[in-house]
Amino acid sequence: MRVLLQRAARAEVSIDGQVVGSLPAEGLVALVGVTHGDDIATAHKLAAKTWTLRILDGERSAADLGAPILAISQFTLYADTHKGRRPSWSAAAPSPISEPIVDAYVEGLRALGAHVETGRFGATMQVSLVNDGPLTILLESER
Template sequence: MRAVVQRVLSASVSVAGEVVGAIDEPGLLVYLGVTHDDGDREIAWTAAKIRDLRLLREERSVADVGAPVLVVSQFTLYGDGRKGRRPTWLAAAPEPVSRPAYEAVCAELERSGIRVERGVFGADMQVTSVGDGPVTLIVET
């Protein structure tokens, strides 16, 4: 499992011009990619890492301050552009694997008391964000 985690002041995701998920206070924007062999262990680890990373101001985590998280599914995190001009997506898990894993990470965060906003899995989404400093981290199991 691979995630790009960004500290933001606000973020939103829209589908067909309609906002489907948004945070309007400091929190995290997470792009989440799933590969073929991701299972329960990777789901639990990734959710805990997102929850406990001290990326917010004053080295605080979303769990410390009750900050929200916007999670967007992002299969392109497993794109490979090393050969030729066209990337391959072979390392990205197919929808029957990736959708349940994405939903499970979101549910695990919610179970730990985190407010989670979501994109729409598989949709053509437009994401906007206002970054809170140049704080972006790649997290991988």
């Protein structure tokens, strides 16, 4: 599992021109990708890491500040570009496997006390954000 975290001054995700999720205050944008072998436990572990990682102002975490999180599924985090000019998506888990794991990541954050907004799984989304810092960190599960 991969979670690309971006510290954001503001962010929103839209589908067909309609905003479906946004940060109500400064917080984190989490782009979430799932690969084969990931499970609910992996999702909960990365949710806890996301919530407690000290990457916000004053080396504080989202948990310390009650900062909101905008979580968006993104299978393209598992693009393989080693061969040719067309990415391979074979490392990304298929939707029936990945959707419940992305949902578990969001549920894990909420269970820890996070205010989480989301995009819509499988939809074509437009994400806009102001990356604060800029700060972008890739979290990966151990295999």
